[in-house]
Amino acid sequence: MDLFEDPAPTGNQPEFTVSELSGAVKRVIEGEFGLVRVRGEVGRVSRPSSGHMYFDLKDDRAVIAAVSWKGQVARMQVRPEEGMEVVATGRMTTFPGQSKYQLIVDDVAPAGAGALMAMLEKRRAALQAEGLFDPARKQPIPYLPEVIGVVTSPSGAVIRDILHRLRDRFPRHVLIWPVAVQGQDCAAQVAAAIRGFNAIEPGGPVPRPDLLIVARGGGSLEDLWGFNEEIVVRAAAASRIPLISAVGHETDTTLIDFAVDRRAPTPTAAAEMAVPVRGELLATVENLGARLTRALTQGAERRGQRLRDLARALPRLDSLLAGPGQRFDTAVQRLGGALGLAVSRKRAAYAARAGRLTPGALLALIARRRDAIDKRGADLEARFLRRADARHAAFDKWASRLAPALHRLIAQADRQQAEGAARLAGLSARLETAQAARLSDGARRLDALERMRQTLGHHATLRRGFAVVRAGGQVVTAASLAAQAPLLEIEFHDGRVTARPDAGTASPAPAPRPPAPARKPRDGGEGQGSLF
Incomplete structure (x- = not known):
C-alpha cells in the first residue's frame, strides 16, 4: 500500500498558487493602468533614511497608497506636503507581500495656482509663528561694506547688472558664490551658499563679506519656488551677516524676502542699497570740509575779538603789583631783627642745658643701665634652666612609655603573621580540592558526551537492523533513484556490499574501518549513557 496517495479531484476548475494569483493580478493592473494621472489631497507623508518617499492620495471616499523612489524624488520640482492638493503622474502596481495596490509616482504638480498659493501661505504662517520674520531680528545694513558676497547664477544677466551698478556707484571687492536659481537643486545650493559665507573666519585667506546679496531675475511662481523652501528661509534668518534679497521683479514676493534684513525690488536696486554713490560722497565730504574750515576761521575770529574786549577791561600791571611789592619790602626790613632775636633765644637755652651735663652724671647713668641689664640677664638664665628641666622631664616620661608600646606592636605583628600563614594554608587546601573536583566533573561530562556521540551516530542505528544505500557516493532515499543507479x-553494521538493481545479486565490498570503541563508563556499567 502506498503511503502517499494523490487526493481525488474535486472539480474541473484550475488551481492557482498564491504567487501565481498575485502575479496575474499584478499583470492585469499594470497592463490596464500603465500611465495614469491622479488628482487628490496629500496625506501622511513619510521620508525614511533610504531616500524614498511614501504618502497617501485621498479624496472624500477613498485612499490610494503612493510611493516615489529616491531617484524620482530627486527629480521632483515640487515636494508633496500633507494637506496639499496635487496631480500625481505615475503607474499602478501591486505589492504582493501585503496584498495591496499602490501608485508609483514619477512627478507631482500642484492642482492649480490656488493650491500652490495656499501651501505657500500655510508655510509662511508657520515660519512667522516661529519668529523668523520678527523685525527685531533684522540687522542694519553697513553704510560702506568692504567686501560684498553675491549668491546668484554666474551665467545670467543678474550678476552683470549688479557688478555694473557697483562699479558705477562705488567699486567694492565682490565674492560670487555660483548657485542654481531654479529647479530641484536651487534651495539646497542657496542655503549652503549663505551658510558658507557665514562660516568664513575674519582675517583668513578669503575675506569675510560685510554684506550678502541673494539675487535672481523674474519668473513664474514655479521658477521662484526654490526661494520659498524652508531650508532657504531658515538659512537667511540665521545669517550673522546682513542680507539683502533681490529675487524676481518688484511684484514678485518670496518667503526669503520676509526673513532677510532688507528686500530690494530688483537686483540693480540691491546694488544701489549696498553702496552709496562715490561722486556724491566725495562732493558731500568736500562740502563738509569747506564748512568745517569756515566754521573754524569764524570761531577763531570771534574768540580773538572777545579776548581783546576782555583785555581792555583788565587793570594795568603796575597797579596790580604795587600793593604786593610794598608788603614784600616791609617783610624784608623786619626779617633781619627777627633773625638776631631768634639766635639769642636759642643760645640762652643751649647754655642752660649744657650746664647740667657733667661726667659724673653720665657715669651714674651708665652704672644704672648696667645693673638693669645684669638683672634681666640673670632672670633670663633662670627661666631658660626651668624650661630645660621641664622638657627633660617630659622626654623621660615619653621614653618610659615607648618600650612597652614597642613590645606590644611586635607581639601584634607576630600574631597577624601566624593568622595569615593559617589562612594561606587553608586557601591552598581549598584550591587543591577545587582543582580535583573540576577535573573529576570535566571527566564525567566528557564520558557523557562520548556516550551521546555513540548513541546518536548511525553505526548504532545499523546495529539495530537498518542499512544505508549509496549510489555514486550519495545516499539514496527513494526507490526511483535506486532503479536509475547502475x-x-x-552498508550494514559489519561491512558493505555492492549490488545492481537489475541483477539482484550482491558482492561484498571492502569492510570499512571499524569505529573507535566507546569509552567505558567509570562505574563499569554498559548501555546508553545519560545526557546530563
Whole structure:
C-alpha cells in the first residue's frame, strides 16, 4: 500500500498558487493602468533614511497608497506636503507581500495656482509663528561694506547688472558664490551658499563679506519656488551677516524676502542699497570740509575779538603789583631783627642745658643701665634652666612609655603573621580540592558526551537492523533513484556490499574501518549513557 496517495479531484476548475494569483493580478493592473494621472489631497507623508518617499492620495471616499523612489524624488520640482492638493503622474502596481495596490509616482504638480498659493501661505504662517520674520531680528545694513558676497547664477544677466551698478556707484571687492536659481537643486545650493559665507573666519585667506546679496531675475511662481523652501528661509534668518534679497521683479514676493534684513525690488536696486554713490560722497565730504574750515576761521575770529574786549577791561600791571611789592619790602626790613632775636633765644637755652651735663652724671647713668641689664640677664638664665628641666622631664616620661608600646606592636605583628600563614594554608587546601573536583566533573561530562556521540551516530542505528544505500557516493532515499543507479552500495553494521538493481545479486565490498570503541563508563556499567 502506498503511503502517499494523490487526493481525488474535486472539480474541473484550475488551481492557482498564491504567487501565481498575485502575479496575474499584478499583470492585469499594470497592463490596464500603465500611465495614469491622479488628482487628490496629500496625506501622511513619510521620508525614511533610504531616500524614498511614501504618502497617501485621498479624496472624500477613498485612499490610494503612493510611493516615489529616491531617484524620482530627486527629480521632483515640487515636494508633496500633507494637506496639499496635487496631480500625481505615475503607474499602478501591486505589492504582493501585503496584498495591496499602490501608485508609483514619477512627478507631482500642484492642482492649480490656488493650491500652490495656499501651501505657500500655510508655510509662511508657520515660519512667522516661529519668529523668523520678527523685525527685531533684522540687522542694519553697513553704510560702506568692504567686501560684498553675491549668491546668484554666474551665467545670467543678474550678476552683470549688479557688478555694473557697483562699479558705477562705488567699486567694492565682490565674492560670487555660483548657485542654481531654479529647479530641484536651487534651495539646497542657496542655503549652503549663505551658510558658507557665514562660516568664513575674519582675517583668513578669503575675506569675510560685510554684506550678502541673494539675487535672481523674474519668473513664474514655479521658477521662484526654490526661494520659498524652508531650508532657504531658515538659512537667511540665521545669517550673522546682513542680507539683502533681490529675487524676481518688484511684484514678485518670496518667503526669503520676509526673513532677510532688507528686500530690494530688483537686483540693480540691491546694488544701489549696498553702496552709496562715490561722486556724491566725495562732493558731500568736500562740502563738509569747506564748512568745517569756515566754521573754524569764524570761531577763531570771534574768540580773538572777545579776548581783546576782555583785555581792555583788565587793570594795568603796575597797579596790580604795587600793593604786593610794598608788603614784600616791609617783610624784608623786619626779617633781619627777627633773625638776631631768634639766635639769642636759642643760645640762652643751649647754655642752660649744657650746664647740667657733667661726667659724673653720665657715669651714674651708665652704672644704672648696667645693673638693669645684669638683672634681666640673670632672670633670663633662670627661666631658660626651668624650661630645660621641664622638657627633660617630659622626654623621660615619653621614653618610659615607648618600650612597652614597642613590645606590644611586635607581639601584634607576630600574631597577624601566624593568622595569615593559617589562612594561606587553608586557601591552598581549598584550591587543591577545587582543582580535583573540576577535573573529576570535566571527566564525567566528557564520558557523557562520548556516550551521546555513540548513541546518536548511525553505526548504532545499523546495529539495530537498518542499512544505508549509496549510489555514486550519495545516499539514496527513494526507490526511483535506486532503479536509475547502475551500481548500489549497501552498508550494514559489519561491512558493505555492492549490488545492481537489475541483477539482484550482491558482492561484498571492502569492510570499512571499524569505529573507535566507546569509552567505558567509570562505574563499569554498559548501555546508553545519560545526557546530563
